[in-house]
Amino acid sequence: MTAVAVEGLRKRYGDHEAVRGVDFTVSEGEIFALLGPNGAGKTTTLEILEGFRERDGGRVEVLGRDPGKKADGKWLRGRIGLVLQDIAVEPYLSVRETIARNAGYYPAPRGVDEVIDLVGLQEKRGAKVKDLSGGQKRRLDLALGVIGDPQLLFLDEPTTGFDPGARRGAWDVVRNLRDAGTTIVLTTHYMDEAQALADSVVVIAGGEIVATGTPETLGGRDSALARISFALPRGAVASDIPLSVTSVEDGLVTAEAEEPTAALHRLTDWALRRGTPLERLSVVQPTLEDVYLDLTRPYADVTDKEAPSPSLDRGRRRPRRSRS
């Protein structure tokens, strides 16, 4: 079933069109990541889904209701959880008091201590909010987002300010929530986070969707050529190499291969027969971050008045395979 459906969504601030006809769906029980550079329109889109901002055009359905309608908005507030940036909390209340107070806003909240354990704030149960570190404060935000046992959870940059260990802990929390049936919509600027968590991904830039897919397929990532590089062996010239060489710079050969396993077999066989080792050998497939940067590069440092069409300049690709 569909948890969120967005069709032709538009939002304008004065003469700035922040969201320009966005379409996407989020399936129930998945982790959906909305990615995009600063000013892309992510927060505006989320705020419309959350019922905090009116749209100028398009259709939006969240758990089958329209968050732009007052009655539906009220119904939705009991069923969605929010982890926003800069949530205002009372600084002199303790962690436990803060979570317990919020639990009272929901018809069927989770247990307060269970949620404290879930987000890893056991040690800080009695600490005042004002004495928490930045990362601990963000965990408290996460606790407040899940205390109402939401069907749908919005996470706006959930791990900003976390240390690496805490980030992995938060990822486990998010995955556990998904596995327990919560649908999760998140924004993040960390591509490793999207890679680790997301079942599906949408990239938005300049208020428009520039790519959709899974972390594995986004922007043709699964069909991009692998890049093999190694130091040119002593005495060899580029034309000796049994691969499609794209460059030789400072003695480093770079070649692209459609089937890296077979290409490596040919290359290492050639090197072994020559008796020359392949120094600095590496095989690189584009990461989600590489693909994301290519997709959004045209939008860096441009205003809404000159939003370009994205150039998919990942270089050569192997012929498209059918995608699921």
Ligand SMILES: Nc1ncnc2c1ncn2[C@@H]1O[C@H](COP(=O)(O)OP(=O)(O)OP(=O)(O)O)[C@@H](O)[C@H]1O
């Ligand atoms: N209340 C507002 N009034 C006027 N312009 C706004 C308002 N909120 C956002 N904007 C503008 O709309 C555009 C989209 O902003 P939005 O906050 O949705 O982007 P974002 O993708 O969430 O960015 P970030 O990653 O920096 O949080 C930006 O150009 C922003 O300056």
